[in-house]
Amino acid sequence: MTLQVENIAREIETETGTIHYNEVGEGHPVVLLHGGGPGATGWSNYSPNIEALSRNFRVIAPDMPGWGDSVAVDFNTVDHVEVAVQLLDALGIEKAAFVGNSMGGHTSIRLASERPERVSHLVTMGPPLQMGPFIFGAGGGLSEGLKIMYDAYRDASPEGIRRLVEIMVYDKARFAGPELTAERSEAALKRREHLDNVIAAGPKAPIPIWADKSKLSGITAPALLIHGRDDRVVSFESTLFLAAHIADARAVLINRCGHxxxxxxxxxxxxxxTDFILNN
Known part of the structure; x- marks a missing residue:
């Protein structure tokens, strides 16, 4: 079976507004939260994973408010944790495994620390932490990748998105092809109000509410922390920091791998x- 996105696309109403999402499979619910770059969607962030994971789980990959086909939002008021909880409530799900890349990983960390009763498992890939005033590693300030991400919000053309995709991956020749860059550019440009919202919000977007690091040690869900050794967006030290503070955590560092x-x-x-969720 090869999934087609149009066959698994759904919409549901929440207190925040309409949330567009993809759903397939049966079993324990697994929610895949995408990152914060322009043109990101549940499908574009997880298209090689949704079908494989759906063999064992009920997989749900939403577009967060402002991205994809979900409701537009004001970055000064939206709380992604509340949006995720509203989505669970609307779908009748008490507890789910949360898998999050970048911004989605940060949301998943907040969920596990602030709403532990809703999180069965925590999986992150390259989640940013506010180690200081926007410090993402030893250099301080915005990382190279984050600078290019904000440039892409100003120029979401295929060329601007190509530069973004290239900084996100280790193997540019294989993964920064025209199909992905065109798909993400089209998704970004059809939501120009979202691009403008991010630019207006400045560096606090797309994460206006940061996780409280003092609460990390209180996370009780088992955690799988995956990070690319060659990540130029969020330094892998952020995952080492998480592994040192979450009691039931294991970290996987992958060489020749970006964000x-x-x-x-x-x-x-x-x-x-799959193995982590089935066996923990």
Whole structure:
């Protein structure tokens, strides 16, 4: 079976507004939260993973408010944790495994620390942490990848998105092809109000509410922390920091891998996540 996105696309109403999502499979619910770059969607962030994970789980990959086909939002008021909880409530799900890349990983960390009763498992790939005033590693300030991400919000043309995709991955020749860059550019440009919202919000977007690091040690869900050794967006030290503070955590550092471990090493990622959720 090869999934087609149009066959698994759904919409549901929440207190925040309409949430567009993809759903397939049966079993324990697994929610895949995408990153914060322009043109990101549940499908574009997880297209090589959804079908594989759906063999064992009920997989749900939403577009967060402002991205994809979900409701537009004001970055000064939206709380992604509340949006995720509203989505669970609307779908009748008490507890789910949360898998999050980048911004989605940060949301998943907040969920596990602030709403532990809703999170059965925590899986992150390259989640940013506010180690200081926007410090993402030893250099301080915005990382090279984050600078290019904000440039892409100003120029979401295929060329602007190509530069973004190239900084996100280790193997540019394989993963920064015209199909992905065109798909993400089209998704970004059809939501120009979202691009403007991010630019207006400045560096606090797309994460206006940061996780409280003092609460990390209180996370009780088992955690699988995956990070690319060659991540130029969020330094892998952020995952080492998480592993040192979450009691039931294991970290996987993958060489020759950038910010999108779930795309660059999809087969390994799918095996890791499946085994982790089934056996913890």
């Amino acid at each position: 999108w471990a779930q795309l660059e090493h999809a087969d390994e990622f799918n095996r890791l996540v």
